[in-house]
Amino acid sequence: MMNCLSCFMASLAFFHISEFLLAWVYMRQDWSRKSLLLSRPYSAAMACAVAEYLLEGRLLPGLKRKGQGVACLGLAVVVCGEAVRKTAMVTAKGNFTHALQFQRREGHVLVTHGIYRYMRHPGYAGWLLWVVGTQALLVNPFCLLAFPIVAWRFFRTRVEVEEQQLRSFFGPAYLAYAQRVPSGLPFIP
Numbered sequence: 001m002m003n004c005l006s007c008f009m010a011s012l013a014f015f016h017i018s019e020f021l022l023a024w025v026y027m028r029q030d031w032s033r034k035s036l037l038l039s040r041p042y043s044a045a046m047a048c049a050v051a052e053y054l055l056e057g058r059l060l061p062g063l064k065r066k067g068q069g070v071a072c073l074g075l076a077v078v079v080c081g082e083a084v085r086k087t088a089m090v091t092a093k094g095n096f097t098h099a100l101q102f103q104r105r106e107g108h109v110l111v112t113h114g115i116y117r118y119m120r121h122p123g124y125a126g127w128l129l130w131v132v133g134t135q136a137l138l139v140n141p142f143c144l145l146a147f148p149i150v151a152w153r154f155f156r157t158r159v160e161v162e163e164q165q166l167r168s169f170f171g172p173a174y175l176a177y178a179q180r181v182p183s184g185l186p187f188i189p
């Protein structure tokens with residue numbers, strides 16, 4: 001039987017350490033403790049996920065035992081989500097910054113090749129997949145439902161602000177790109 005909690009912890013560790021290392025490689029000028037991406041709301045959400053896992057493990061042990069197939073699928077989704085997000089980061093290089101940019105930095109170019117040819121927001125789409133995968137991995141019905149809803153609402157606003165900036169940085173080139181390439185996020189054209 002798979003030890004879901006250990007796999008979840010390993011997934012979390014891999015995600016945050018790899019973000020930190022890639023930030024050092026591609027976002028050196030902004031590199032700091034924040035590059036670990038451990039914000040308070042996010043940490044609280046992950047603490048809730050662990051609490052749900054432990055509570056249900058105690059009260060409904062059958063749910064976790066019978067959900068081994070879901071857990072395996074969750075692990076596969078975690079790996080896919082990581083692959084999509086990291087491909088985006090490596091493709092966009094220094095153009096991918098953890099924090100939104102409100103002023104065009106020197107050398108910031110519009111990336112439309114590689115994975116960006118198929119979706120405008122592979123970094124966010126990958127993270128969304130990853131977070132859904134983590135909750136399937138824990139066989140957490142409540143967080144599996146709640147996390148994607150909260151994350152989607154967060155990305156809807158973020159994408160709006162980000163694209164407004166990208167239009168102001170790159171003008172018609174971004175408009176044309178946004179017209180021919182989908183966002184990659186569900187229900188966001």
Ligand SMILES: C[S@@+](CC[C@H](N)C(=O)[O-])C[C@H]1O[C@@H](n2cnc3c(N)ncnc32)[C@H](O)[C@@H]1O
Binds near residue numbers: 097099
């Ligand atoms: C956290 S990254 C996310 C990038 C993208 N939304 C994604 O999901 O892959 C955010 C920064 O990337 C930059 N960015 C987003 N799309 C870009 C593109 N196609 N080309 C260049 N820079 C981009 C924005 O200026 C923003 O500050």
